[in-house]
Amino acid sequence: MGKKELKVAFLLALRSLQRGSRSSAILTVLIIGMCFTNMIFLPALFNGIGKTITEQIVDYEVGNVLVSPKSGDRYVTDLDATLDLINGMPGVERATPHISKGGTLTYRKKVLGATVRAIKPVDEKYVSPLYTKMIAGSYLGEDDTGEVIIGKPIAGDASVKEEDEFQASLGGVRVGDSISIDFGNGYVKDYRVKGIYYTGWTQADSAVYITWSDMQLVEGKTLDYADYITVKAKPGYSETFIKNELQQYGVSQKVQTTADLLSKSMGRALQSFAIINMVSLIVSIIITTVVLFIVITIKTLNSRRQIGILKAIGVDKGVIMHNYGFQVIILAILGILLGMVIAVLMAVYMQYHPIVTPEWSATLYLTPMDLVTNGLILFGAAIVAGYVPAYQVSREDIQTAMRS
Amino acid sequence: MIEIDDLRKIYVMGTVEVRALDGISLEIVKGEFVGIMGASGSGKTTLLHMLGLLDEPTSGKIVIDGTDIAGLGDYEKTMFRLYRLGYVFQDYALVPDLTVFENVALPAMLRRDRTEDETREHSYDILKKIGLYDRKDHLPRELSGGQQQRVSIARAMVNHPDILFADEPCANLDSENSRMVLELFKEINEDLGQTIVMVSHEDWHKDYFHRIVRLRDGKVVGDTAH
Numbered sequence A: 001m002g003k004k005e006l007k008v009a010f011l012l013a014l015r016s017l018q019r020g021s022r023s024s025a026i027l028t029v030l031i032i033g034m035c036f037t038n039m040i041f042l043p044a045l046f047n048g049i050g051k052t053i054t055e056q057i058v059d060y061e062v063g064n065v066l067v068s069p070k071s072g073d074r075y076v077t078d079l080d081a082t083l084d085l086i087n088g089m090p091g092v093e094r095a096t097p098h099i100s101k102g103g104t105l106t107y108r109k110k111v112l113g114a115t116v117r118a119i120k121p122v123d124e125k126y127v128s129p130l131y132t133k134m135i136a137g138s139y140l141g142e143d144d145t146g147e148v149i150i151g152k153p154i155a156g157d158a159s160v161k162e163e164d165e166f167q168a169s170l171g172g173v174r175v176g177d178s179i180s181i182d183f184g185n186g187y188v189k190d191y192r193v194k195g196i197y198y199t200g201w202t203q204a205d206s207a208v209y210i211t212w213s214d215m216q217l218v219e220g221k222t223l224d225y226a227d228y229i230t231v232k233a234k235p236g237y238s239e240t241f242i243k244n245e246l247q248q249y250g251v252s253q254k255v256q257t258t259a260d261l262l263s264k265s266m267g268r269a270l271q272s273f274a275i276i277n278m279v280s281l282i283v284s285i286i287i288t289t290v291v292l293f294i295v296i297t298i299k300t301l302n303s304r305r306q307i308g309i310l311k312a313i314g315v316d317k318g319v320i321m322h323n324y325g326f327q328v329i330i331l332a333i334l335g336i337l338l339g340m341v342i343a344v345l346m347a348v349y350m351q352y353h354p355i356v357t358p359e360w361s362a363t364l365y366l367t368p369m370d371l372v373t374n375g376l377i378l379f380g381a382a383i384v385a386g387y388v389p390a391y392q393v394s395r396e397d398i399q400t401a402m403r404s
Numbered sequence B: 001m002i003e004i005d006d007l008r009k010i011y012v013m014g015t016v017e018v019r020a021l022d023g024i025s026l027e028i029v030k031g032e033f034v035g036i037m038g039a040s041g042s043g044k045t046t047l048l049h050m051l052g053l054l055d056e057p058t059s060g061k062i063v064i065d066g067t068d069i070a071g072l073g074d075y076e077k078t079m080f081r082l083y084r085l086g087y088v089f090q091d092y093a094l095v096p097d098l099t100v101f102e103n104v105a106l107p108a109m110l111r112r113d114r115t116e117d118e119t120r121e122h123s124y125d126i127l128k129k130i131g132l133y134d135r136k137d138h139l140p141r142e143l144s145g146g147q148q149q150r151v152s153i154a155r156a157m158v159n160h161p162d163i164l165f166a167d168e169p170c171a172n173l174d175s176e177n178s179r180m181v182l183e184l185f186k187e188i189n190e191d192l193g194q195t196i197v198m199v200s201h202e203d204w205h206k207d208y209f210h211r212i213v214r215l216r217d218g219k220v221v222g223d224t225a226h
Helices: A003-019 A022-062 A079-087 A121-127 A129-133 A212-219 A239-248 A258-265 A267-302 A304-312 A317-352 A368-394 A398-403 B044-051 B074-084 B100-109 B116-129 B145-157 B175-192 B203-208
Strands: A065-068 A092-107 A110-119 A134-137 A147-151 A178-182 A188-197 A207-211 A228-233 A254-257 B002-013 B016-028 B033-038 B059-064 B085-088 B163-167 B195-200 B211-216 B219-225
Touching (some): A003 A317, A003 B100, A022 A129, A022 A228, A022 A258, A022 A317, A022 A368, A065 A258, A092 A121, A121 A129, A207 A212, A239 A254, A239 A258, A267 A368, A304 A317, A317 A368, B002 B044, B033 B044, B044 B059, B074 B085, B085 B145, B100 B145, B116 B145, B145 B163, B163 B175, B175 B203
Parallel strands (some): B033 B195, B033 B211, B085 B163, B163 B195
Antiparallel strands (some): A065 A254, A092 A110, A092 A228, A134 A188, A178 A188, B002 B016, B002 B059
C-alpha cells in the first residue's frame, strides 16, 4: 500500500464522514466518548477514594512516617529523647506524640463511648490539618486544661431525633457546654467544649481531643511515653528517606512509612478495586468494539454496491479497506477526545462537589497517563472493530458486491 | 485489440444450469465503436463484465492487447482495470460523497506515474471537454441524469484507457440526454481513436456504432459492420 493509495483511502473516508450521514457520525462519536468516560470513571473514582483515604490517614492518623512501639512493648518509651532525636533530623518537619484512651462521655442524660486522644496542640499543627477543620469554637491551646474539642458526629444535632441519627451522638453539644468524661480508671472530669471540628475522616470525627497536659492529669503522672509518634516530612523529602534516616540514627522503635502501613491495611481493598476496574475496563472495551463493529458493518453493507463499483473502476481492495479503517480512526479519535473532555470536566466538577458518604468523600483522580493509556486501549479496540468488517467486505467479489 | 475465443459462462442455480454465454468468439480491433445488442437475457452485460474483468468466465479465453486475462492475479486485474480499461455504468455509479472533480480524478489519483498537478490538470481538461467544468465542485445529486452520466464517462476516460466499456449508458436517460451521451462517445471515438464497446438494446443507437454484434441465448447471432 503506497502513499497515493493511502491518500485516496483517506480522502474517501474524510468525504464519507463530511458528506455522509452526519447524525450517524455524531452518534458514533458520542457512543465512543461515553464508552471512554465509562472506562475511565470507575477507576478514577476508586483512585480518588484511595487517594482521599490515604490523605486522611496521613493527615489524621499516621503522618508520613509512624513510629510505634517495637515488638513486645506497649508504648514508645523515653519519649522526650526520642522526639528530640527525630525532630533534629534533616527532612523532618515535626514529630508529635499521641496517646489514646477509651472514655465514657456524658452530656445531660446522654452517655456515649468514645476514644479520647491526647495531643500536643502546637506540634500537632505541623503534622495534621485538624486545626483547620474547626466548624465552631476554636482549636486547643498548648496549655489548655479542662477543655476538649470534639468531632461533629459526636456533638450531634439537637434538631435530629435520637432514632433518626445515623451515628450515636451526645444530642447537640455546643461550644461552651460542659461534658463529663469517665476514663475508666476512676478519673472522671467535666470538660468545657472549646471547639467542634469536622474532618470527613470517620475515626478522627468520632474522637475527642484533649491536651497532653490533661492526659497527664488523667494518668496522674508525667507522660514520658506515647502510643505512637507521627512524623511529618518536609516538602521534597520522601517517606522512605525519613524512615531510613530514623533507623540509621538509632530510633529503636518500629518505623513504618504510610505506604508500608497502607500496603497491609488497604491491600485487600486496593486489590478489590483493581479487580472491579479490570471488569469495568473489559466491559467498556467489549461494548465499544461491538458498537463500532455494528456501525462499520452497517456502513459497509449499505455501501456494498459502491464498493463493487470502486473495485470495478480499478480501486484496490486495500484502498477500500483503509477507507473504512480511516473512518473508524477519525471517529475513534474524535470520540476519545470527547471522552477526555467529559472526564476532565467531571474531574474538575468533582473537585468542588465531591461524592460524600459517611465513610469517605471522593473526587475523580485522573492522571494524564490514565487518559493516554485508556485512550490507546480504546483506540486499539476501535481499529480492530472497524477493520474486521472492512476487510471482509473488501474481499467480496465485484459481481456479488454490485448485485447487492 | 480484444480476442475472445469460445467464451462460456455458466451459472448454476440449484440443479439448473444457465448458459449466459455459450461459446462466443470475437475480435475487436483498436479504434472500433462496437455495439453489443440483443434482447434482455441474451448475455450482453455478462459479456461486457467478462471483457471488463468484472467477472470470471467458466471457460474460454480473453486476450487484450496480447495479455491473456486468465493469467492475471487479483491485484493485477485491478491494476489492469485501473490503467487500461474504462467502465461506464447504466446508473452512473458515481461516489455520492465526492464532488464531480473528485469523482473524475479518483482513478487518476491512484496512478503512480502522475503527479497531483497532472491529475488535477488532466481532470479539469476532461471536465471542460464534457462541458461540466463549471460544475466541478458540485455533488452528483446536484446534477441531472445526463450530466451524471457525462461525469461517469469523464471518470472512465481520465486514465486514457485502451478500451472503454459502457453498459447501457442511456438506459436511465431521456432521448435528448441519450443522444448527448452517444454524441460524446462518438466524439471520443473519432477524435481520440478510442475503442468503445457498448451494450444497448435501443435499436436507434445502432446509428452510432461501427459494428453491431447481436447476441441471443448467449451466442453471437449477428456481427455486421454499420
